Amino acid sequence: MFGELLKRLTATDPTRLPDPDARLALAALLVRIARSDGSYDADEVAHIDRVLAERNGIGPFEAAKLRAEAEALEAEAPDTVRFTRAIKEAVPYEDRASVIEALWSVVLADGVRDHEEDAMLRLTANLLGINDRDSALARQRVEARG
Template sequence: MLERLFPRRAPARKPLPQPNAQLALGALLVRVALANKQYLAAEVAQIDKTLAATFGLGPIEAAKLRAECEALERDAPGTPEFTRILREEIAYEDRKTLGHAMWAVAMADGHRDEDEEVQLLAIETALGLSNEDIAAARKNALGQL
């Protein structure tokens, strides 16, 4: 009865942070992992490892950044905004490395998934990677299965 008189209100959401290169990369890594509608522990661990290595973070800081990226990925605009930020802030050679890192997330569970591969191709293309570099990242990732 009290519930009807005093209904609970959903807590107000915190405003989303303005995306920067760290958040954009993390959100794209999460997006790749979620492409097949599964978010496995191996993928989460690979995202944390990638964020830690890319930005010189410790494990706790990388996990906190990933958590923020998960919220951003869930509520933020689409892939083009994230890839635009990365194209503007990160040199081509480093974007190639990010392509390899995204493949590592997609392959973290040890299985190929068409939805993840489609998502990866869209992201790599939007990052401005050449067809040759996209093919090399894919070949490298699939060769490690």
């Protein structure tokens, strides 16, 4: 099912992903961050669904379906370096900055700021071209929203 997308993600020179593929790749990145601490709980799943619904202007059932597809893709996806490189090519910088906010919101969804999630998010932000300062500001905005 994800063969063509995985092929593009693993290419040495990934081409720009079409919108539906980029949307799925970003959803898989949210799942990857949530799973990075070895715990993927209902709060994180529900939060990912809300983020996907808001970012994509879709309803809860479509968001849950997208997340389920993203979970399967994330399980099969190559390393985060190639994965984020492909996303970086497909998503404009302004949107990548908002992706970091979405990632922080997933990290903080379960009320526990785990070291593994912090490390994965720091790596991901860097790979997406977002510096530590901007990532920290994104985290602070998410924390302020509660």
